[in-house]
Amino acid sequence: MILNLISRAYLAISLAAIGLAMIATSCGENGASTDGDFAGSETVRVVVSMYPLEYFTGQIGGDRVQVDEVVPSGGDAHDFEPTPGDLRKIAGADVIVYNGLGFESWIDALLDSGDAPDIAVQASSSSVARHFDANGVATDSDDDTDPHMWLDPVLAVTQARAITEGLVKADPDGRVVYLANSDSLVDRLTGLDGLFMEGLGSCSRDTFITSHDSFNYMAARYGVNAVGINGINPESEPSPRALADLSNAISDSGIGYVLVSPIDSDRLSDTVARETDVESLPLHTLQNLTSNQKESGETYFSLMEQNLASLVTALECEQ
Ligand SMILES: [Zn+2]
Known part of the structure; x- marks a missing residue:
């Protein structure tokens, strides 16, 4: 603690003192964890x-x-x-x-x-x-x-x-x-x-198709069903038979959209979209952002609002 105070004082005095402060800190009991990242202290x-x-x-x-x-x-x-x-x-x-x-x-x-x-x-x-x-x-x-x-x-x-x-x-x-x-x-x-309660309050459809099975809690909250093309883990891929069944189900139900997470591989969703002639819309899992999303200033809230807009379209909700 005292070392911290000393460090702060040094910082306030001059840049040259940073070196001294680091030496002082590295002699302290937390020395092992200092890595030259002064702000860290x-x-x-x-x-x-x-x-x-x-x-x-x-x-x-x-x-x-x-x-x-x-x-x-x-x-x-x-x-x-x-x-x-x-x-x-x-x-x-x-x-x-x-x-x-x-x-x-x-x-x-x-x-x-x-x-x-x-x-x-x-x-x-x-x-x-x-x-x-x-x-x-x-x-x-x-x-x-x-x-x-x-x-x-x-x-x-x-x-x-x-x-x-x-x-x-x-x-x-x-x-x-x-x-x-x-x-x-x-x-x-x-x-x-x-916003979600209002947006998804009155929809013609109750099921949406996603590239990554991440949306079960959200779907359950708002009384709709999420069907994932991939499993819970995007590494697990469905069998060709399961994919064919899904494509048939989409065709039979008249579902018009597949919701695709931009961070996932789109291959399966593309296959489904092509075979069934449906459009894809973005649905962000948010577990990680792309560099593009970070650079354009997207946040949890902006992407969740985009998710809501895609769901409102896919589920044909009253707006
Ligand atoms: Zn996930």
């Missing part, structure tokens, strides 16, 4: 495993936190494996925020290794997790619980609360700031829930 360093948690943590933490997502832009957060460099970054952080429920294949090994930050926040609570069968019907079964809670704005609120608790634990001095920021994020999520 002033802010709460949080590593996150996926985009919505990065966004929520940034909104709640504000200037008091520095948030790093370990999955590169456009990467697939499902089958990501941390590099040794990622593991060093994670070990040097104060807090790790991850989704849980099997979303991150690497997290259990990390938490068992003892190299994880002391404060580890599982954002998706196991107690509200559900399993969905192939028809999108929810059960409370423990097997293969669906990890995609962030796409339901109401469950996103529970994630925001979990993150807030973790930040308060890491930085009790920031409690008032974190709680205020959290409340305003929760207000926005509640507003988004209202």
Whole structure:
């Protein structure tokens, strides 16, 4: 703490003093975790495993936190494996925020290794997790619980609360700031829930087809069904027979759209779209953003509103 104060004073005096401050810090008991990142000694360093948690943590933490997502832009957060460099970054952080429920294949090994930050926040609570069968019907079964809670704005609120608790634990001095920021994020999520309820309130169709089976919580929330062309994990692909059955079902039902996540491989959705003569519309899983989306300033909220617009079209809802 005293070293921190000294460091701050040095910083205020001159740039040259930064070198001295780093030497001072590296002699402290946290010396092993300093990597020359001077800002790191002033802010709460949080590593996150996926985009919505990065966004929520940034909104709640504000200037008091520095948030790093370990999955590169456009990467697939499902089958990501941390590099040794990622593991060093994670070990040097104060807090790790991850989704849980099997979303991150690497997290259990990390938490068992003892190299994880002391404060580890599982954002998706196991107690509200559900399993969905192939028809999108929810059960409370423990097997293969669906990890995609962030796409339901109401469950996103529970994630925001979990993150807030973790930040308060890491930085009790920031409690008032974190709680205020959290409340305003929760207000926005509640507003988004209202938009979905209104937008999907009166629709001609109750089923939509997606490229990636991520939308079960969201669909269940608003009383519709999501049928995924790929399984829960985009790596698992359906058999040609299942694909043919799906194509037939689409033709028979007169469904006009396939909803495609821009981050996924579009091959299967393209095949279905071609064979059944349907159009594709974007439906973002948000588990990671593309560099394009990041550069154009898209956020959780802007992409969720695009999702709603695609759903309103696909489900032929009254506008
Ligand atoms: Zn997913």
